[in-house]
Amino acid sequence: MFTKPSRKIHRVFIHCSASDHAHHDNASTIKSWHLARGFSDVGYHFFIQKDGTLEYGRDIEKTPAAQKGHNLYTLAICMHGLKEENFTQAQFETLNKLAVQIEHNYENISFHGHCEISKKACPVFNYNQVLDLDRYGSLNKNDISLTPLVSTKADDLPDLKLGSRGESVELLQRLLFIKIDGIFGPQTSRSIKAFKKLQNLYTSDVVKSYVWRLLVENEKISY
Ligand SMILES: [Zn+2]
Secondary structure, eight states, X not given: OOOOOSSOOOEEEEEEXXXXXXXXXXXXXXXXXXXXXXXSSOSOSEEEOTTOOEEEOSOTTXXXXXXXXXXXXXXXXXXXXXXXXXXXXXXXXXXXXXXXXXXXXXXXXXXXXXXXXSSSOTTOSOXXXXXXXXXXXXXXXXXXXXXXXXXXXXXXXXXXXXXOBSHHHHHHHHHHTSOOOSBOOHHHHHHHHHHHXXXXXXXXXOBOHHHHHHHHHSOSOOO
């Protein structure tokens, strides 16, 4: 079902196809829509039909074209459907199986709805409940989750500031729910300032252990 790609993956995004028509219930229809929009291929890596059949779309070695501005280091799954009540149990079962398989391949990976980073309602159904996600988008059914991972590390995490680079910056960007590139640049700076402002902290962009701890305790939200 899932073979780990060589490119880095941090997040998995869930989408819906915004159609309930039976003749749209396949990846090739979605592909034709995406080609018509000028894409080189279907934007999603996976497509789940109403009967639970899993279809493979874009090569998982390739970055998806599915979440504008948030495609890097992601996988994209599309569920066929428009209205919440029309998604099927068979689809949810396939989605769960796929999510668990993906999760097994990573130390920490999170699952999100397209709606978390856009104004769209996509994927319409309650994916948090269907996948039993915690507030960071980790699968609760598995022991590995971002929350304890960061909690145990909070005191060991390095201080970060504009210009910092590396894995700890990637972790920070995950917690801020912004684009992950491992470089503490202007966007990370703006986001951490916005976060600290909401916490009534002095709004510099320096990240120290108390900021790490607050980020861990905070709800999943884009700053
Ligand atoms: Zn979407």
